[in-house]
Amino acid sequence: xxxxxxxxxxxxxxxxxxxxxxxxxxxxxxxxxxxxxxxxxxxxxxxxxxxxxxxxxxxxxxxxxxxxxxxxxxxxxxxxxxxxxxxxxxxxxxxxxxxxxxxxxxxxxxxxxxxxxxxxxxxxxxxxxxxxxxxxxxxxxxxxxxxxxxxxxxxxxxxxxxxxxxxxxxxxxxxxxxxxxxxxxxxxxxxxxxxxxxxxxxxxxxxxxxxxxxxxxxxxxxxxxxxxxxxxxxxxxxxxxxxxxxxxxxxxxxxxxxxxxxxxxxxxxxxxxxxxxxxxxxxxxxxxxxxxxxxxxxxxxxxxxxxxxxxxxxxxxxxx
Numbered sequence: 001x002x003x004x005x006x007x008x009x010x011x012x013x014x015x016x017x018x019x020x021x022x023x024x025x026x027x028x029x030x031x032x033x034x035x036x037x038x039x040x041x042x043x044x045x046x047x048x049x050x051x052x053x054x055x056x057x058x059x060x061x062x063x064x065x066x067x068x069x070x071x072x073x074x075x076x077x078x079x080x081x082x083x084x085x086x087x088x089x090x091x092x093x094x095x096x097x098x099x100x101x102x103x104x105x106x107x108x109x110x111x112x113x114x115x116x117x118x119x120x121x122x123x124x125x126x127x128x129x130x131x132x133x134x135x136x137x138x139x140x141x142x143x144x145x146x147x148x149x150x151x152x153x154x155x156x157x158x159x160x161x162x163x164x165x166x167x168x169x170x171x172x173x174x175x176x177x178x179x180x181x182x183x184x185x186x187x188x189x190x191x192x193x194x195x196x197x198x199x200x201x202x203x204x205x206x207x208x209x210x211x212x213x214x215x216x217x218x219x220x221x222x223x224x225x226x227x228x229x230x231x232x233x234x235x236x237x238x239x240x241x242x243x244x245x246x247x248x249x250x251x252x253x254x255x256x257x258x259x260x261x262x263x264x265x266x267x268x269x270x271x272x273x274x275x276x277x278x279x280x281x282x283x284x285x286x287x288x289x290x291x292x293x294x295x296x297x298x299x300x301x302x303x304x305x306x307x308x309x310x311x312x313x314x315x316x317x318x319x320x
Contacts, residue, residue, distance in 0.1 A: 014275060049212075070101070072144060078106045080292065081299045159200045240265075
């Protein structure tokens, strides 16, 4: 198959997912050489979820992610140079270098930010969805959470409130098999999170989280339901995290062979096999490599964050 014959839709999905993968691999290198400090939480292996979802979302929709949110931000169109600069503690146009890896936001791109408190993004997305209902906008609030967040009280309170008040909220549970470093089944009596939604009369669906088209179809259905009936919707996307919980995680808790098996069914490998055009996918990877190099060069020319602006926007009132 020639490049021209490769399905354009599949190549576009592949390029978006590969951009997220290559961006995060570059982030790991920047951590290694000290241009990014602290720790970071990567979504390597889970790229199909934000890419599939964002393919059907609209600019008016609000998205909130977990601290593993780089992929969601990129899928929503946040410029790579700005994102690199933010993670590097530079005076980026996103959060002036104060958000870093786990707390940045980009409202102009419909990305209302990340949250490192497990499950705390759900009540925030509930508020964003409720605001859109009051504004009579055909839009939703979508929040991505890990499967461990389904054990948090605030999540269940928000699901109940969304159902009672008829709020267009879509909750995407990225079930990557682990609650930080603990296997999910060791912490949840009934691992099928879609069943929990039924307790609140919320429609739900279980999807293959390594298939961006399957995720997109589920989010499209959820969005239509949320807007058409002003009712919440829950999606559980089964996927697998190919890296540690955070950048310094040695992953000693993984059983032998688990990662090798997961790498055979991860999103990029599967989609490349479906496309079945090495020339086309090689061209995508080369193009993304050039783009990342250019964007990183731009980010490195952004001045460091000014510590005197650390409190700007933190409190109401004039800038300090």
